[in-house]
Amino acid sequence: MFFTRISHNSAALVCIVLLNVYLFYFYSPSAEKGSSTVATKLKESSTSSSNVSPKYTCDMMESFDTLSYPQINQLRRSLMMNDTTCYKNHKTKFVKAFEERIGLQHIMLHIPKAGGTSVCQQVKKENKLTNSGHNCWKDSFCPLWCGCTSVQPTTCSKIEHWKEDFVMNENYLDDFCADRSYSILIREPVKRAISHINHLLEAVAYRDGNLEGTRNWRLSLVQANYLTWSLSVYPALKKDKSLDIRHYEPSEKDLIIAKRRLMQMDYILDLSHENTSCRAKLLRYLNIGNEIGHDNSAGGNSYRNDFRKMDLNGMNALDVELYEYATRLIDMDCDFYKKIGRKN
Numbered sequence: 376m377f378f379t380r381i382s383h384n385s386a387a388l389v390c391i392v393l394l395n396v397y398l399f400y401f402y403s404p405s406a407e408k409g410s411s412t413v414a415t416k417l418k419e420s421s422t423s424s425s426n427v428s429p430k431y432t433c434d435m436m437e438s439f440d441t442l443s444y445p446q447i448n449q450l451r452r453s454l455m456m457n458d459t460t461c462y463k464n465h466k467t468k469f470v471k472a473f474e475e476r477i478g479l480q481h482i483m484l485h486i487p488k489a490g491g492t493s494v495c496q497q498v499k500k501e502n503k504l505t506n507s508g509h510n511c512w513k514d515s516f517c518p519l520w521c522g523c524t525s526v527q528p529t530t531c532s533k534i535e536h537w538k539e540d541f542v543m544n545e546n547y548l549d550d551f552c553a554d555r556s557y558s559i560l561i562r563e564p565v566k567r568a569i570s571h572i573n574h575l576l577e578a579v580a581y582r583d584g585n586l587e588g589t590r591n592w593r594l595s596l597v598q599a600n601y602l603t604w605s606l607s608v609y610p611a612l613k614k615d616k617s618l619d620i621r622h623y624e625p626s627e628k629d630l631i632i633a634k635r636r637l638m639q640m641d642y643i644l645d646l647s648h649e650n651t652s653c654r655a656k657l658l659r660y661l662n663i664g665n666e667i668g669h670d671n672s673a674g675g676n677s678y679r680n681d682f683r684k685m686d687l688n689g690m691n692a693l694d695v696e697l698y699e700y701a702t703r704l705i706d707m708d709c710d711f712y713k714k715i716g717r718k719n
């Protein structure tokens with residue numbers, strides 16, 4: 376009896392075992408991570424304080440050489456969406472910019488229950504990319520929802536000293552840093568939320584003592600619009616330093632921010648996306664084999680589906696819209712990848 380319980384809860388156990396370690400580490404007063412050298416910090420186009428944010432239209436091609444890479448990614452996707460003529464005329468520039476970034480040290484934003492653990496295991500198994508610790512987390516990339524309840528933003532001045540080829544961030548996206556490429560790992564939001572709630576409830580049931588007093592905010596965080604939260608909470612925190620990210624409720628304006636930051640990513644990965652050859656290409660750019668199981672997160676550990684769909688749809692309305700948008704972007708990216716690696 377006890378053994379079955381353990382195996383069913385292995386994922387939860389992982390979460391909880393780490394709780395103690397990380398609670399200790401993150402409650403230690405090392406929170407002066409906030410200081411950062413501005414030099415390595417890439418200004419995000421539309422958040423750059425005073426001036427008007429640039430319009431992501433064909434006019435922007437004139438200053439292409441001065442753009443940061445998040446801007447280039449956003450511009451390519453904006454043009455592919457809205458101005459295909461302009462995109463076609465300038466395709467080679469985008470291809471070149473994309474190819475130059477293949478092989479950079481990488482940070483994957485791991486939206487929980489989207490298959491990230493499998494991705495990390497694959498990386499570790501292949502042993503081609505140097506990587507970080509458990510679940511490929513490093514420092515404050517250890518998840519708030521699970522063990523690391525007082526995470527701080529991870530600054531670029533810190534990241535630039537990291538040696539690992541491949542690191543996963545299971546929290547929220549901070550600034551895009553120089554000399555790193557970025558991806559996001561996503562999944563259909565309602566399925567994702569169900570799986571995440573299950574995981575949390577199992578964890579609570581198994582070791583209720585450790586989560587006592589914190590389960591409510593954890594549940595609020597994981598069950599509703601987590602994807603939007605992970606892309607938009609950091610800009611909100613920059614505006615209001617006193618913000619409690621655990622309780623941050625994303626709104627429509629955060630959806631706009633989240634869409635923008637999604638467009639700024641180098642790669643958008645959905646293990647359940649129907650175009651499997653496209654996914655294989657994307658993984659090849661990251662130097663990861665395509666052996667990752669199809670949407671692993673849905674199988675195995677204590678996955679139960681007896682929730683009221685309508686409630687979860689409502690709670691995840693922003694994420695559902697964001698996911699549809701992401702799927703469009705992935706389709707466009709798949710089309711773009713056809714141009715990569717051809718010499719002409």
Ligand SMILES: *[C@@H]1O[C@H](CO)[C@@H](O)[C@H](O)[C@H]1NC(C)=O
Nearest residue numbers: 431432452453454456457638
């Ligand atoms: C595409 O154009 C529409 C209509 O002008 C605009 O609302 C939208 O923001 C544009 N999308 C992008 C990604 O630029």
Ligand SMILES: *[C@@H]1O[C@H](CO)[C@@H](O)[C@H](O)[C@H]1NC(C)=O
Nearest residue numbers: 650652653656709710712713
């Ligand atoms: C799937 O992705 C491949 C590789 O990027 C691309 O060539 C192909 O057109 C895509 N298929 C569909 C149906 O979009």
